[in-house]
Amino acid sequence: MSILSKKTAIVTGASSGIGEAIAIELGKRQVQVVCAARRIDRLDRLATKITGAGGHALAIQCDVTDRDDFGKLVHITRETFGAVDILINNAGVMPLSMMDKGHIDEWEQMVRININGVLNGVHAVLPHMLKAGGGHIVNVSSIAGKKVIPGGAVYCGTKHFVHALSEGLRMELSDKNIRVTTIAPGFVTTELTNTITDQDVLERFKAYDDITPLAPVDIASSTIHALEAPPHVDINEVVIRPTMQML
Ligand SMILES: NC(=O)c1ccc[n+]([C@@H]2O[C@H](COP(=O)([O-])OP(=O)(O)OC[C@H]3O[C@@H](n4cnc5c(N)ncnc54)[C@H](OP(=O)(O)O)[C@@H]3O)[C@@H](O)[C@H]2O)c1
Structure with a gap:
């Protein structure tokens, strides 16, 4: 039995890709999973899948x-399951574009979702974790949080923010029994690139056609590894690339 059994986790961006895979892996470990995103139809299907396999899950629409x-979201989670032990701050968007294209609406969307969204999550769970005397916050960043690429000035900026926030949080919470983990994946096959409208960036992405990408479950496995570490172990950062990804 997993040490995560009977804990309660909120997963944002659970309607597809990495978040969906993390929710499924948590469900298999008898974690009470709250699946959150905007597309409620997908969340409902996911929750049904998890409960159908013997797990416990709830779908809640949340922007x-x-x-x-x-x-x-946090209120309903606590009303239903009595606690919020784990937050997976995973929701994110990546409409990459060259700065001279002036896609200012997309820049602002990335700031709102990838930065403000993560802050809203921390703000919503922190008082409860502090009161409960423990918890685990996982922030999903990216290799883009460690390196900057052309077309990714804003996206990389948002993900660098996630690393800085995680490190600050970790330091402030190290004596509060609240662990903080940043997951920084390389190229994973998901819907994330669907929002890219800049043809120049899409052209650059063809460089990835030759590599075997990661699957969402690869990121979920690493996340579970960090969550299942013994209480005195805080895995602060997980960087995970496809073997063939050089940059
Ligand atoms: N795929 C990669 O190569 C890769 C690499 C490094 C890091 N990442 C990061 O991994 C995370 C998950 O991305 P993914 O690759 O799994 O892509 P994805 O399949 O497109 O998933 C993104 C998720 O974010 C949710 N989301 C977007 N805006 C939201 C909002 N305002 N409120 C709530 N949920 C919102 C989406 O759900 P709704 O649209 O239903 O709201 C969706 O579930 C992101 O933070 C991304 O930056 C991905």
Whole structure:
């Protein structure tokens, strides 16, 4: 039996890709999983899949950019399962573009979701974790949080923010029994690139055609590894690339 059994976790961005895979792996370990995102139809299907396999799951619609929405998400989670032990701050978007294209709406969208969304999550769970005397916050960043690429000035900026936030949080919470982990994946096959509208960036992405990418479950496995570490072990950062990914 996993040491995570009977714990409660909120996973944002659970309607597809990495978040969905993490929710499924948590469900297999008898974690009470709250699946959050905007596309409720997908969340409902996911929750049904997890409960159908013997797990415990709840689907809750939540736009992470809305502070009140996030507050409600945490409130319902605590009402239903009695606690919030784990937050997986995973929701994110990546409409990459060259700066001279001036896609200012997309820049702002990335800031709202990838930065404000993560902050809203921390703000919503922290008082409860402090009161409960423990918890684990996992922030999903990216290799883009460690390196900057052309077309990724804003996206990389948002992910560098996630690393800085995680490190600050970790230091402030190290004596509060609250662990903080940053997951920094390389190229994973998901819907993330669907929002890229800049043809120059899409052209650059062809360089990835020749490599075998990661699957969402690869990131979920690493996340579970960090969550299942003994209480005195805080895995602060996981960097995981496809073997063939050089940069
Ligand atoms: N795929 C990669 O290569 C890769 C690499 C490094 C890091 N990452 C990071 O991994 C995370 C997950 O991405 P993914 O690759 O799994 O892509 P994905 O399949 O597109 O998933 C993104 C998730 O974020 C959710 N989301 C977007 N905006 C939201 C909002 N305002 N409120 C709530 N949820 C929102 C989406 O759900 P709804 O649209 O239903 O709301 C979706 O579930 C992101 O933070 C991404 O930056 C991905």
